[in-house]
Amino acid sequence: MLQALQDTCFPAAQTLRCPHGRVLDISQPRVMGILNLTPDSFFADSRVQSPDDLLPRAEAMLRAGATILDLGGYSSRPGAEHISADEEKRRLLPAVAAIKRAFPEAFVSVDTFRAGVAAEAVAAGADILNDISGGTLDADMLPTAGQLGVPYILMHMRGTPQTMTQHTQYEGDIVLELVRYFRDKLTELRRHGVTDVVLDPGFGFAKTPAQSHEVLRRLPELAVLGLPILAGLSRKSMVHKPLGLTPDAALTGTIAVNALALLNGARLLRVHDVAEAVQTIQLLSPTFPPASP
Template structure:
């Protein structure tokens, strides 16, 4: 198995230090609830139209067991429209501020690949940066993450949301490519002072459904890097396409793949359906109480 060099490997850590001295504990798997502030996200029921709807859904997710709320103003579904930073901020920043006011103890993540959006979102009350591009779409993102001093979710993707479906050909071993990618990005993050990192293999991002299932089966191989893993599988094409379904009919399939993700060491499930994901984690831990990362 590939071994990451010691000088680029982070120390094992399953806690994330957030603003205000709060700590997100991932020693037990947790749930991240998705709140899309976009009109075109692939799963229609995840779209939030107004502030009262946002706060109602946020409260429901928190009551259902979400540890983190993930807010995004830029749709990253395949072929999504490329919007301006100004439009992304118009959608995102008031939402972050509203959720922070209503739920001051909640952990808030912002789904953005733009450094200027990230900085203003943290100023508005966000705790965590969730960057689908791993700093590849904005050269200022990694230095900004270091300057802000917040946890960073590092995802693997090729190209952009507009081009990624054309970039699914991997010459070598898929998991080995991801390990090398994360190794190099972690070294870069360390140079900028970022030490609290979650790895996201990027299910559905420049990966076919078949590649997604291979990655899920081999998820534990990413533990060589010593960092918590996020699994974003909720209602994605690797769930509904093999079943001949649509995203709105993919809840049962999502529960199934989330179960496999937790069994394979995922510490954070990014989902549309929080109650079901919380129940999944509880039942897995009831069956395997000593489940290791």
Template sequence: MLQTAAKDTCFSPRQTLRCRDGRVLDLRRAQVMGILNLTPDSFYAGNRIASTDDLLRRAEAMLQAGAAILDLGGYSTRPGAEDISAEEEKARVLPALEAVRGAFPEAFLSVDTFRASVAAEAIAIGTDIINDVSGGTLDADMFATAGRLGVPYVLMHMRGTPQNMAQQTHYEGDLVTELVRYFRDKLAALYASGVTDVILDPGFGFAKTPVQSHELLRRLPELALLGLPVLAGLSRKSLVYKPLGLTPETALTGTIAVNTIALLNGARLLRVHDVAEAVHTVRLVQQTFIPSSS
């Protein structure tokens, strides 16, 4: 069944995304999104960035390792994270995006934000994609802004806010059924707002316990029924390290394991801290299950 999922989702006709300047991001084959976290309190200390030079070194290393997208965020979404103002978020993320765009003009860049104003300014300086952890629930202007800007949008499932989502893990009905309904409703609103290119993110760890996240990972092929590329953000999260009695710093091997499962279950984009290892994982899964790609 896992082999079938990987093969059947490979050539979906809705796996290409139109970005700025007419460029196309091709997700017919799985790709890797590298995380560049601009917050001082990232849950994974190894991803904290010290300076602009450090940022550019990391960006270059990720691109050389094979990242298709660099995802930059200035608002921490770890459970219980401190809320910051839009101005502080902009001060963190906009200069960083501008620096990375200047250094790597051909790279696909994504801004990790739930605020429409941050997204709009990020796109104005050359960012390609909006990655919204809230699915439009934390800023009523986000969908209209994404539609007006005409850029791809990552639609994630989350309940509550980063400050209280850990208390939002009780689901009355079936978890995956709720996610499918959520995505259908949100997609209708996005399309009505003029957004045409969407990536789905089930939101592993966002208002979901490790047990729920593993169930979601196992049932990921059910989201393929929506006909859109799926992003899996599993890197070094609690669903990886807690069952193993580890920490985020020691969770690389577990991350490779769950990323492999996600790819076999149809994920087209892996959002990771460790790009080289994820790229190797993608290549080996494709070599095994999609030999024609070699």
């Protein structure tokens, strides 16, 4: 099986080639700051309250050391309200354009599973597609990613944000299932011409806290696929539930699991708290501090 995976996987990447002629260096760990343009994201402090709130939040994250800003207009928390594509665009597209005007040096990722939203966001200046569904919720997403020539963050999830908590039963080894899922999706992405891919194990998506911790401990096993890994652990249930806390009290736990993710090979940290993530990287990788934006 290992030989088959090696024949299928992409070469290990040190850079992501973005549209608009930009290249993102990921030879060292980088931080992705979360900007939620939704009224119902699970961590209330991550919600951008108004258009006037957007640019100060973005600037603060960039000053703290974020390389990427991840914008989402559709909440993916368990049981989140389903909204139309038009509503998602209304929330997302003006924010992408505003950030690119104010901070042209920033890399912008858009958190969407809809191909039409993705295409318009890239036209507005977005650099990266972050798809929680791995193309399963919109058949046009993977072909669209190939046509756009944009780096693609491929996440593992079962079901939808509304149903994923019903899909936490795995017949076999959960990490082996992730490897097989990524192997098959990478074959499909290659067919559509997508060459720059980041893997996201989908912590908390169709996974219990215990399952998410197992995946985190075994993160090095995903290295067989030869691709950079994103860890999205910030303030999630796998952090706060075992401690009997709520998301707003889960910063210390988030720092701990982010450190473990870095030690286990993660190249990108998707976080609410940028300064703390940057400091964690600097302490664990003192010869490769994140570059200033």
